[in-house]
Amino acid sequence: MGNQGKKGLTRARRAAMRKKSIEDQARTRDKKRRSLIEQERIARNFARTLGKPPATAPSRRVEEAWTLLHTHPWRENLGKRTHTRAVIQDLADRRPRLLAPDIMEPVLAIILITRVRSLESWQPVGKGLRANFLSLAAHLLGPYPVPKFLLEVIMQGDGLTTPELFRHLRAARRAQVL
Known part of the structure; x- marks a missing residue:
């Protein structure tokens, strides 16, 4: 019985670790997305100060x-x-x-x-x-x-x-x- 209890804890621990890993990945994705949005905003502001819209690969x-x-x-x-x-x-x-x-x-x-x-x-x-x-x-x-x-x-x-x-x-x- 004691052995099953340890397995139960191990499963719970694994589930918690998976959940934490998924949350960490989501945070990393969000951080990258926010960084890209910020870079685009900076580029638009810089282009606006030059008086020209940003080039869209024309x-x-x-x-x-x-x-x-x-x-x-x-x-x-x-x-x-x-x-x-x-x-x-x-x-x-x-x-x-x-x-x-x-x-x-x-x-x-x-x-x-x-x-x-x-x-x-x-x-x-x-x-x-x-x-x-x-x-x-x-x-x-x-x-x-x-x-x-x-x-x-x-x-x-x-x-x-x-x-x-x-x-x-x-x-x-x-x-x-x-």
């Missing part, structure tokens, strides 16, 4: 956008703009989804059109890609009203060069006169 998209610019007919405009890469990087930091492959071409077309306002003062409207694109176009092109058909042509991403874009504009103007 460098791959920036490289894709830059490659697209150099292999696309739009490159005729590149020589006139030396800060295009900085604008793309800023856009990638603020709204990386706008450099997604399915909408990248129209966004780059808007960036390469002669802008009236800077990207830094842009405040995105809405959450969807389309809403962000429309607000970006309206902001960058400034006081000029952007006709909806032109935004649709640009959003289609058919790879229009500047002369083709002007042909579309002339055709639309003739249609308005009629």
